[in-house]
Amino acid sequence: MSTAHARDGRFLLAPLTIFLLAMLGLPLAVDLIYSLSRVEFATILSPQFVGLENYGQALRSESYWQAAWFSLRFGLIAALAQLLLGLFLAIFLAPLIDKRPWLLAFLMLPMMVAPALVGLMYRLILHEFVGVVPWFLFTYWGDSPSFLGPDNAFTTLVVVEVLQWTPFALLILYSAYAAVPAEVREAAAIDGAGPWRRLWAIDLPLMAPAMGAAFFIRFIDGFRVFDNVYTLTGAGAGGSTTTMSIWVYQAFFKSGDIGQAVAASMLLLAASWLVLALVHRVSERRA
Amino acid sequence: MNLLRWLVFAVAALAMNFPVIATLVTSFKSEAEIASNPSWWIQAPTLANYAGVFAMADRFDVLHYLWNSFASALLGAGLSLVLAFPAAFALVRFGAGRRWLMPLVVNLRAIPLIVFAIPLYLVYARVGLLDTKLGLALILCVVNLPLVLILLAAALRDLPVELDEAARVDGASTFTLLWRIVLPLAGPALATTMVLGFVYAWNEFLFALMLTTRDAVTATVGASFFFAASGGGVRWGAAAAVMMLSVLPPVVLGLLLYRRIGQSLAAGAVKG
Numbered sequence: 204m205s206t207a208h209a210r211d212g213r214f215l216l217a218p219l220t221i222f223l224l225a226m227l228g229l230p231l232a233v234d235l236i237y238s239l240s241r242v243e244f245a246t247i248l249s250p251q252f253v254g255l256e257n258y259g260q261a262l263r264s265e266s267y268w269q270a271a272w273f274s275l276r277f278g279l280i281a282a283l284a285q286l287l288l289g290l291f292l293a294i295f296l297a298p299l300i301d302k303r304p305w306l307l308a309f310l311m312l313p314m315m316v317a318p319a320l321v322g323l324m325y326r327l328i329l330h331e332f333v334g335v336v337p338w339f340l341f342t343y344w345g346d347s348p349s350f351l352g353p354d355n356a357f358t359t360l361v362v363v364e365v366l367q368w369t370p371f372a373l374l375i376l377y378s379a380y381a382a383v384p385a386e387v388r389e390a391a392a393i394d395g396a397g398p399w400r401r402l403w404a405i406d407l408p409l410m411a412p413a414m415g416a417a418f419f420i421r422f423i424d425g426f427r428v429f430d431n432v433y434t435l436t437g438a439g440a441g442g443s444t445t446t447m448s449i450w451v452y453q454a455f456f457k458s459g460d461i462g463q464a465v466a467a468s469m470l471l472l473a474a475s476w477l478v479l480a481l482v483h484r485v486s487e488r489r490a
Numbered sequence: 491m492n493l494l495r496w497l498v499f500a501v502a503a504l505a506m507n508f509p510v511i512a513t514l515v516t517s518f519k520s521e522a523e524i525a526s527n528p529s530w531w532i533q534a535p536t537l538a539n540y541a542g543v544f545a546m547a548d549r550f551d552v553l554h555y556l557w558n559s560f561a562s563a564l565l566g567a568g569l570s571l572v573l574a575f576p577a578a579f580a581l582v583r584f585g586a587g588r589r590w591l592m593p594l595v596v597n598l599r600a601i602p603l604i605v606f607a608i609p610l611y612l613v614y615a616r617v618g619l620l621d622t623k624l625g626l627a628l629i630l631c632v633v634n635l636p637l638v639l640i641l642l643a644a645a646l647r648d649l650p651v652e653l654d655e656a657a658r659v660d661g662a663s664t665f666t667l668l669w670r671i672v673l674p675l676a677g678p679a680l681a682t683t684m685v686l687g688f689v690y691a692w693n694e695f696l697f698a699l700m701l702t703t704r705d706a707v708t709a710t711v712g713a714s715f716f717f718a719a720s721g722g723g724v725r726w727g728a729a730a731a732v733m734m735l736s737v738l739p740p741v742v743l744g745l746l747l748y749r750r751i752g753q754s755l756a757a758g759a760v761k762g
Contacts, residue, residue: 212586
């Protein structure tokens with residue numbers, strides 16, 4: 204690379220770099236300072252240094268760990284379900300979609316709907332008096348579970364998340380399935396491999412990177428979830444559906460304890476970093 | 491076998507689109523019918539909910555909320571393209587920032603947004619960006635950057651490098667090349683990226699909830715107001731109508747461009 208190119212390159216990167224510094228660097232600095240201070244809305248300009256007290260408080264709080272456990276479980280279970288369901292649909296429906304690509308439009312549509320709206324829509328649909336799902340269950344089955352009650356809220360949220368985002372996994376896996384070279388499949392068929400054997404020995408191994416990517420992206424999004432959980436259960440059901448993001452939000456807006464909210468968000472950032480580093484290491488070893 | 495495939499497709503499409511379909515049905519029922527007939531058929535279709543929503547502009551200005559969503563999403567998506575396009579070119583052709591910028595922006599996709607939301611709230615409050623479309627657009631741009639940068643870098647990587655070289659031989663500077671040759675060729679990719687960025691920005695909720703209170707409230711946040719009403723109970727018909735209005739623009743864009751969007755998302759996920 205010539206020096207002229209290096210200079211041009213720096214020049215082309217400059218706007219984005221400056222923007223990121225302002226929009227991310229500044230907030231992170233504020234996060235760091237306030238997480239080490241005792242500070243409320245009234246004392247916003249005179250934070251009082253208290254060291255790691257806020258971090259200790261968050262880590263000793265039972266509700267924070269409950270939220271962490273919720274987010275982790277939610278992310279893992281929902282991502283796994285989306286991966287398996289998306290894999291099944293991608294492979295089983297491939298013959299239909301290959302010939303009629305417009306079918307994809309119907310399967311992709313849920314991803315265009317705001318998760319916050321999806322949460323609100325399910326509040327309507329699952330409502331015990333005006334909702335169509337309880338009405339259906341009462342009419343044809345005689346009983347309906349309390350979908351948003353403490354016992355069922357977690358399952359309901361997972362199902363809602365899976366129904367909205369399985370299309371994402373489906374889309375990635377369908378592309379990966381379509382990219383498997385036809386010659387490899389044909390060669391295996393000539394060698395006498397049946398459909399199941401071809402699936403296990405050829406398609407799935409070749410689709411593994413796409414499966415990893417789909418699972419990871421859906422896990423991360425589930426782990427940091429806010430919108431649909433907040434609008435569907437309002438973190439209600441006895442606090443049993445508080446995700447980590449919602450915990451931080453409530454510490455800030457409802458308790459006004461800025462120091463602790465920010466310390467908790469820094470811990471959340473560290474946890475995400477850990478996950479990223481772990482995934483990076485695994486994917487590098489495989490490559 | 492094919493019949494079974496069609497059946498599976500129908501069940502999957504219906505189940506995944508169920509919330510939108512059920513809300514659409516509800517939005518055409520009168521409030522009285524919603525209470526007496528929660529089923530999936532409509533006895534007396536009516537547009538009263540939609541008319542009612544537009545008629546209460548003094549308390550709930552749905553047109554204003556839709557305009558806020560539209561303006562901030564357009565501005566946010568546009569800004570992310572303006573910032574990411576030259577950067578993506580420098581990344582792909584010169585390898586500039588490959589070690590730090592690309593990983594930083596891509597990993598941003600994995601960081602819980604709430605981490606930035608609180609300090610931004612405090613900073614915005616100081617500099618007067620709280621409850622403004624510009625303030626919201628700036629952060630929507632940040633939210634979009636990972637996807638936009640990945641998609642643009644992938645698109646530019648697919649352009650033949652010989653074109654660059656030919657232009658260089660003719661004496662074009664990097665900026666002439668970028669403006670006259672690369673930008674027109676990358677047009678379709680830029681358009682798809684813009685649409686996706688717009689949809690993502692339109693659908694974003696956390697920042698709109700935290701950073702807007704009145705003037706810049708977006709459609710998704712506005713829709714949630716209907717459910718926050720305590721005491722009098724929720725007006726389900728009006729809520730359904732508002733939700734349908736908020737969901738319409740991204741869904742229409744998705745239907746129009748499903749093919750390009752699908753390819754982009756799949757490519758972006760794997761290349762990222």
